Amino acid sequence: xxxxxxxxxxxxxxxxxxxxxxxxxxxxxxxxxxxxxxxxxxxxxxxxxxxxxxxxxxxxxxxxxxxxxxxxxxxxxxxxxxxxxxxxxxxxxxxxxxxxxxxxxxxxxxxxxxxxxxxxxxxxxxxxxxxxxxxxxxxxxxxxxxxxxxxxxxxxxxxxxxxxxxxxxxxxxxxxxxxxxxxxxxxxxxxxxxxxxxx
Amino acid sequence: xxxxxxxxxxxxxxxxxxxxxxxxxxxxxxxxxxxxxxxxxxxxxxxxxxxxxxxxxxxxxxxxxxxxxxxxxxxxxxxxxxxxxxxxxxxxxxxxxxxxxxxxxxxxxxxxxxxxxxxxxxxxxxxxxxxxxxxxxxxxxxxxxxxxxxxxxxxxxxxxxxxxxxxxxxxxxxxxxxxxxxxxxxxxxxxxxxxxxxxxxxxxxxxxxxxxxxxxxxxxxxxxxxxxxxxxxxxxxxxxxxxxxxxxxxxxxxxxxxxxxxxxx
Numbered sequence: 001x002x003x004x005x006x007x008x009x010x011x012x013x014x015x016x017x018x019x020x021x022x023x024x025x026x027x028x029x030x031x032x033x034x035x036x037x038x039x040x041x042x043x044x045x046x047x048x049x050x051x052x053x054x055x056x057x058x059x060x061x062x063x064x065x066x067x068x069x070x071x072x073x074x075x076x077x078x079x080x081x082x083x084x085x086x087x088x089x090x091x092x093x094x095x096x097x098x099x100x101x102x103x104x105x106x107x108x109x110x111x112x113x114x115x116x117x118x119x120x121x122x123x124x125x126x127x128x129x130x131x132x133x134x135x136x137x138x139x140x141x142x143x144x145x146x147x148x149x150x151x152x153x154x155x156x157x158x159x160x161x162x163x164x165x166x167x168x169x170x171x172x173x174x175x176x177x178x179x180x181x182x183x184x185x186x187x188x189x190x191x192x193x194x195x196x197x198x199x
Numbered sequence: 200x201x202x203x204x205x206x207x208x209x210x211x212x213x214x215x216x217x218x219x220x221x222x223x224x225x226x227x228x229x230x231x232x233x234x235x236x237x238x239x240x241x242x243x244x245x246x247x248x249x250x251x252x253x254x255x256x257x258x259x260x261x262x263x264x265x266x267x268x269x270x271x272x273x274x275x276x277x278x279x280x281x282x283x284x285x286x287x288x289x290x291x292x293x294x295x296x297x298x299x300x301x302x303x304x305x306x307x308x309x310x311x312x313x314x315x316x317x318x319x320x321x322x323x324x325x326x327x328x329x330x331x332x333x334x335x336x337x338x339x340x341x342x343x344x345x346x347x348x349x350x351x352x353x354x355x356x357x358x359x360x361x362x363x364x365x366x367x368x369x370x371x372x373x374x375x376x377x378x379x380x381x382x383x384x385x386x387x388x389x390x391x392x393x394x395x396x397x398x399x400x401x402x403x404x405x406x407x408x409x410x411x412x413x414x415x416x417x418x419x420x421x422x423x424x425x426x427x428x429x430x431x432x433x434x435x436x437x438x439x440x441x442x443x444x445x446x447x448x449x450x451x452x453x454x455x456x457x458x459x460x461x462x463x464x
Contacts, residue, residue, distance in 0.1 A: 045366060047455055066454040071368030081363035083377065132367055 002057035004044075004073070004136045004168040009052035011039040015192045016052060021136075021168035028171045028179045031189030037172045038078065041138045044170070045075040056135055074134025078141045078172075080125030082113040087124060091131050099127050103153050118145045126154055130161050137162065137169040143178065155182060202413050214239070256325045265325050269306070269332055276301045276336045280441070283344040286351040286461040288448060296444045300343050304437025305335035308429050316425065334405065334426055335433050338390070342434035346386025347441045351461055353378045354449050361456050371450035379446050386438035390431050397427060 008016035013036025088109030096106035280297030364374035409419035
């Protein structure tokens with residue numbers, strides 16, 4: 001599994017960011033609302049025009065077609081969005097074992113999207129992302145709408161995937177406890193820059 | 200059958216009826232008397248002027264004159280398509296998409312019809328060319344404008360869903376497929392409905408006109424059918440072009456959704 005390398009990625013809110021996330025490593029990012037955390041993740045996923053480059057091992061973002069790049073870097077948005085009527089229509093492989101570990105019944109794939117709660121959507125968003133088998137994870141507050149029990153389940157599922165695939169993870173989290181639980185290194189955004197916090 | 204020419208008196212009788220409606224509206228405080236009278240006066244001036252220009256055109260039979268008028272009509276139609284969009288493309292694309300699709304839907308279909316189907320002598324005979332182009336422009340314009348408006352409005356409203364699909368690795372054409380399908384459908388529905396209702400619910404305008412002008416009903420029906428098929432083909436090709444060009448321009452070459460290329464009216 002590869003490392004994720006950011007080379008002078010620049011967004012409207014951030015000065016050029018250089019960062020190497022090794023294979024299997026979790027870097028957690030936090031900062032005030034509007035400081036540019038989500039914009040950084042969007043730039044890495046190549047959803048917005050930006051300066052600089054991102055690499056998975058030696059593969060540069062600009063050297064592969066954008067859809068393939070996005071499948072590889074696995075970006076989970078803070079709010080998940082659904083385009084089809086049924087949950088199952090959003091999945092390639094309907095992995096019932098995975099949704100069960102997230103605290104959802106195996107029949108969830110037959111459910112209508114319009115009847116899902118915010119928390120169910122967030123957990124299914126994680127399942128949908130992992131269903132795509134990404135090589136890295138960019139997670140924007142993946143447990144913001146979950147209670148303690150489901151937060152623990154979601155963290156366990158993400159960590160298990162990371163351990164199995166040895167993938168680099170960039171995780172945005174507002175919770176100090178969660179940062180301590182999941183992070184190898186912690187950065188906060190301060191005056192347009194990423195500042196590493198002491199371990 | 201010969202055409203019964205209308206006198207000024209005949210028209211005045213009809214005009215008095217409109218005047219009566221305006222008077223009634225004014226007395227009952229319904230508030231549309233002024234608009235009604237202005238619209239009635241406008242239509243009188245516009246149609247008389249059109250009659251006069253067409254009269255000159257038929258007399259002259261000049262190709263440059265006909266070509267100029269056709270291009271003028273086409274460019275106005277392209278502008279109309281753009282003007283009817285709630286969210287329209289910025290810059291030259293806004294007008295370009297309308298103009299290109301109107302060209303495909305009307306101009307090329309008109310040429311094909313004149314050269315291959317009707318074959319008048321000369322081929323550009325204004326008595327055929329101008330009404331044909333006018334019918335095509337007027338009818339396909341609505342379909343194309345509706346289709347394009349549906350595309351840009353839905354892309355704007357459903358932008359989060361489009362991005363969710365892009366994030367999971369879909370190409371731009373997959374991410375907008377449902378919206379594009381719906382836009383094409385909305386553009387084609389009016390003409391499908393009017394074909395289905397033709398002759399049963401409604402007596403189409405062109406056929407009515409030809410019958411009043413003394414054509415045998417059977418000939419009028421054939422012309423009406425021809426025009427309907429041409430309008431359907433024009434609307435179909437024009438909407439396809441407009442929706443394809445429009446949806447392509449909503450994304451850049453890295454499959455990013457570029458909604459800033461639209462501006463709200």
